Amino acid sequence: MACFIVPAVEAVVTTIATKVVKSKETKSENLEISLDSKDTESVEASKKVPFSHKLGWLNNLLWGGSGLLAFEHLWHGEVVPWFPFLTAAGNPTDAAEMLHEMSTVGVGMAGLVTAVWLGMVAVSSAMEKKSDAMEEPSDDSLEEA
Template sequence: MACFVVPAVEAVVTAAAAKIVKNNEKEALPVSEGENTGKSFKIPFSRKLRWLTNLLLGGSALLLFEHIWHGEVVPYFPFLTAASNPQDSVEMLHEMATAGVTMALLTTAIWGVMLLVAHIAEKRVNAAQSSEVNE
């Protein structure tokens, strides 16, 4: 009914957070663009936040199309057909609270796994670099 709204809202929040973090952090070069300067490599957190934003936005955009396909989203007010009567509204809110929240949580959890993999990759690059320096 409107489950995609929850990840879409999270995408907006993470996009804003990524902008703020980018403004605050010092320019650290990502691993792929880094040079062997002897400093440790770290992928900027703003870039990692953009991964989550991309996942959430991309998914929400395609799910929005699915909802238009099924006639659940319309191009006129109130935009969500379920919002036109109280009974359907309750059902819609229930779906957002269950399926929508689960979608957002699972996407965030998968992003968490990506962060873990990136952290391990950073460690490996730094370890390889320090052993090169020692040799």
């Protein structure tokens, strides 16, 4: 009925969060470069996938999913281009059913997409840590040198 609204609302929130995180990352990057341009840490940090980029994955999942689902609702005549835009919002019985669907299926959709994204972030972070560990020379090898 209107289950796509829940992930769409989450998409709005995550898009705003992405913009905020990206501006903070840009500021900190500029600060690192201006403090010490020879600092190798800033170069190493660039090898990692920025968190704003990871949030971008969630944005694509949520916007893409809710956009295509909105089309399905349009196809079935559940969304109309005139007020109140949702046919179920026209009478109280259908509105109650719609709210129930939003709180069950809609929340489930948003939850599953977020869970999958968290899995992607966890795998990405684990791979970054693994590559960091492979690149960093051990204490023993330093002593030998």
